Amino acid sequence: MLPKKKVHPKVKSALHPRSKHRERYNFEQLVASCPDLKPFVKLNEYQDESVDFFDPKAVKALNKALLAHFYGIKHWDIPNNYLTPPIPGRADYIHHVADLLGATNQGKIPTGKKIKCLDVGVGASCIYPIIGNKEYGWSFIGADIDPVSIHSSNNIVQANPSLQGNVELRLQPDSKHIFHGIIRKAECFDLTICNPPFHSSLAEAQAGTMRKLKNLQQKRITKPTLNFGGQNAELWCQGGERKFVENMVSESKQFATSCFWFTTLLSKESNLKSVLYAIKAAGASEIKTIPMGQGNKISRIVAWTFLTPEQQKNWVATRWK
Incomplete structure (x- = not known):
């Protein structure tokens, strides 16, 4: 006897109101945009069309289809075992920081390539520059310590005319630094974004994967399988997310007038108190915490x-108008 068909909500209300991903995936449309997805689309146990989210190839094909259908990216690929990012969550980050910029501009989100963003840890997928450029026309510098990631993202840019001239990739030569070696003299950014390494060790990353798989009710798992992939630098660093972000905060003070808003994703609520303390100690004039929710x-x-408020007004008047 088949399980009773699930009744799904019409929209994923936790996602940002401007997200293109609030409705359930229309696999007919996605396959039309990217035929490579077709072999991976199957009926699940509830007789809904879906893909096997435990199959890295299926997840990668789904991402290719989403990027083709919603963002006009016809050529996208990443090396094997590199992080395949969940696109709805990445899009939410972009939309929320767009609102952040808009709040400083009388509610109007600034658009166009005059808005310059720095993506710290762009990865092999170039995902934040793709979404930010498509949704708001922003220009991006993508930085990473991994030459393979830089090469991969650069290939994506070169293969898609819409990204050419709007996205530049830079290799961070010193893994101890975040902004030094990337932000050039007299260069200014309206925004920095970052999805920091989550775990503090490889063992912790593998344990986290096991918990995720068990939560999704995958059975008889004995070996960690990263269904979204990921290299060491993408998944963990010494001290984990908290230490990485605290280092970012410390270094950001040295570029206080080179950037309007520094931002980062912070996945662990337990890290929030110490990160906010570090930001206050660094002398920030304004701090915001923006909640995000995807599913559970x-x-x-x-x-x-x-x-300062006066400097913010001057920045908007001279750079955004």
Whole structure:
């Protein structure tokens, strides 16, 4: 006897109101946009069309289809075993920081390539620049410590005319630094974004994967399988998310007038108190915590600026008008 067909909500209300991903996936449309997805679309136990989210190839094909259908990216690929990002969550980050910029601009979100964003840890997928450029026309610098990631993202840019001239990739030569070696003299950014390494060790990353798989009711798992992939630098660093973000905060003070809003994703609520303390100690003039929710997962964006209210007004008047 087949399980009773699930009744799904019409929209995923936890996602940002401007998200293109609030409705359930229309696989007929996605396959039309990217035929590579077709072999992976099957009926699940509830007789709904879906893909096997435990199959890295299926997840990668779904991402290719989403990027083709919603963002006009016809050529997208990443090396094997590199992080395949969940696109709805990445899009939410972009929409929330767009609102952050808009709040400083009388509610109007600034658009166009004059808005310059720095993506710290762009990865092999180039996902934040793709979404930010398509949704708001922003220009991006994508930075990473991994040459393979930089090469992969650069290939994506070169293969898609809409990204050419709007996205530049830079290799961070020193893994101890975040902004040094990337932000050039007299260069200014309206926004920095970052999805920091989540775990503090490889063992912790593997344990987290096991918990995720068990939560999704995958049975008889004995070996960790990263269905979204991921290299060491993408998944963990010494001290984990908290230490990475605290280092970012410390270094951001040295670029206080080079950027309007510094932002980062912060996945662990337990890290929020110490990160906010570090931002205050660094002398930020304004701090914001922006909640985000996708499904059962609750996350947040932490944003800070060193600009005074008068400096903020001057920035908007001279750069955004």
